[in-house]
Amino acid sequence: MAKAPRTKYAILGSLSVYPMSGYDIKKWVGEVTGSFWAESSGQVYPVLAQLLADKLVKCDENSAKGKRSRKLYSITNSGSKELSRWLKQPVIEHAVYRDELRLKLFYGKNLSKDDCINHLKQRREDAEKHLIRHREIARHIKEQHHSQQDSMYWLLTLEGAFYHDEAEIAWCDKAIKILKGLKKTK
Amino acid sequence: MAKAPRTKYAILGSLSVYPMSGYDIKKWVGEVTGSFWAESSGQVYPVLAQLLADKLVKCDENSAKGKRSRKLYSITNSGSKELSRWLKQPVIEHAVYRDELRLKLFYGKNLSKDDCINHLKQRREDAEKHLIRHREIARHIKEQHHSQQDSMYWLLTLEGAFYHDEAEIAWCDKAIKILKGLKKTK
DNA sequence: TTGGACATGTAACAAGTTACATGATTGT
């Protein structure tokens, strides 16, 4: 019923940038904040309806002649207040991230060294792709200039993604090297 | 009902190390693999029952005189096979980790700089605690020697936690510095 | 003219957490 503490704020945050449709929000969240957040349609639409009922957002139904129907949502004053209130609150360190690669490597004894190395190579590749993607997003942000305020925080957050991606790549390299070393001496 | 693809393998993995009770598994998973995995009792017990029904684990009920009742589970041959089968499969990059700090920082425009800095300081502190904790775990693993095979993979995985913790600390420092710089010049 | 992106939404399911109930044992 009362859906989703977290999704709620991800949506309000998006709308604090500019008005969007449900479709836009899902896309934007996945593309721009994809390194640390995602939403599915199955979440966005119901929560958006709830936010509208609570008057935290308003809806400008764009049903002009011939136009494809599109509901453009924008944040209200109380929505902004509610967002700020939540943003100020200390971050709740909720669930541990579950990383399947690490789980598999941890129990690597039950696997061949080559299988472990392959898992790590795959992760390295993925991390490299992420890094490239994150750099692209940073470039986009710098090019199209949004408000200085917005882009500063976006770049700061992306910087975190760079650090994370690079750490992951470095770790994979080290782990692969160690595993390869063990193969030769045995 | 048919509970949990992932929990299932976390449990089988634990039991591939040595026999444990449900209580042990929950604790072990949280303590030793805590940097990338966790389980709650509400998951462990039902899944364990399912695994028993599927004969992937067997149970040695320790109801000896006076003893506290304790069900000691161990992995069966088919359990080991099922674990290996899963471990070999490519890692599925499932859900994006949702990081509330990054979400808050991303929408930092709606917040004061001090609030942002405080969030980052808190994260830095947490990351430092994690790093200390992970180093302790590594020390434990080296001291009590489990099989070389086990401890090698455990240390390899922990190495990943170090990289991650250090990257997080470095990022927080950089972000805090940038935000402080902006405060002074404005 | 057909496939892909735009657009909104729902229903069924999966996964996992929280909180509780219950009780034994151990250390201080």
Place this chain on the structure above:
DNA sequence: ACAATCATGTAACTTGTTACATGTCCAA
């Protein structure tokens, strides 16, 4: 004697995903 930890389990809830249904508009 009291608290902490050991130990097993269940029920209600929350959160979120997947898959589907429905239809529009645009470009190759």
